[in-house]
Amino acid sequence: MRDTYVTDAALQDHPAADIDSVVADPDDIVETFERNAASESRLETHVLRLVPPFDGDVRAEPFLEDGPKRYPPDRTPEPIHLTPGTFVENEDGPHPGETHLSVPTLEDARSAVEEGDGSADDATVETHHERFLDEWASEVRASLTDRVRIVFDPPTGNEVWTDARYESR
Numbered sequence: 001m002r003d004t005y006v007t008d009a010a011l012q013d014h015p016a017a018d019i020d021s022v023v024a025d026p027d028d029i030v031e032t033f034e035r036n037a038a039s040e041s042r043l044e045t046h047v048l049r050l051v052p053p054f055d056g057d058v059r060a061e062p063f064l065e066d067g068p069k070r071y072p073p074d075r076t077p078e079p080i081h082l083t084p085g086t087f088v089e090n091e092d093g094p095h096p097g098e099t100h101l102s103v104p105t106l107e108d109a110r111s112a113v114e115e116g117d118g119s120a121d122d123a124t125v126e127t128h129h130e131r132f133l134d135e136w137a138s139e140v141r142a143s144l145t146d147r148v149r150i151v152f153d154p155p156t157g158n159e160v161w162t163d164a165r166y167e168s169r
Contacts (some may be wrong), residue, residue: 037103104132
């Protein structure tokens with residue numbers, strides 16, 4: 001079931017308004033967060049992409065956005081890019097697409113080890129980091145939302161909210 005939050009009747013006819021639900025693999029969401037955290041390029045952003053036709057259930061597929069989104073002018077509608085945070089509850093406020101769950105870093109693990117017993121050798125830090133990543137991934141999966149916000153016209157903020165469903169590929 002979708003809710004359309006646009007005031008202009010013509011915008012309600014945007015093809016994104018025909019999406020009944022977005023289907024995503026929880027592993028893809030976790031991996032997209034991890035890839036963004038590991039990326040050293042400010043131009044690369046890992047997203048989950050919805051590809052037309054936008055009708056019924058649409059699968060969100062991992063995609064590497066390399067710089068600004070560019071599609072040929074004759075490609076309408078354009079694919080829609082969703083951040084992995086779109087699928088996760090935000091306990092820090094009402095900002096869809098943002099989340100309080102940040103990917104744990106090696107530095108986080110090193111600090112935790114040093115605060116604990118103080119011996120922060122590489123093997124111990126790596127073991128803690130893997131445990132932190134597993135716990136974080138479980139939290140992400142437990143925080144997946146039932147509804148997602150699809151912004152189909154970022155400059156104006158025009159959007160639709162639709163159901164989300166999670167299936168492994």
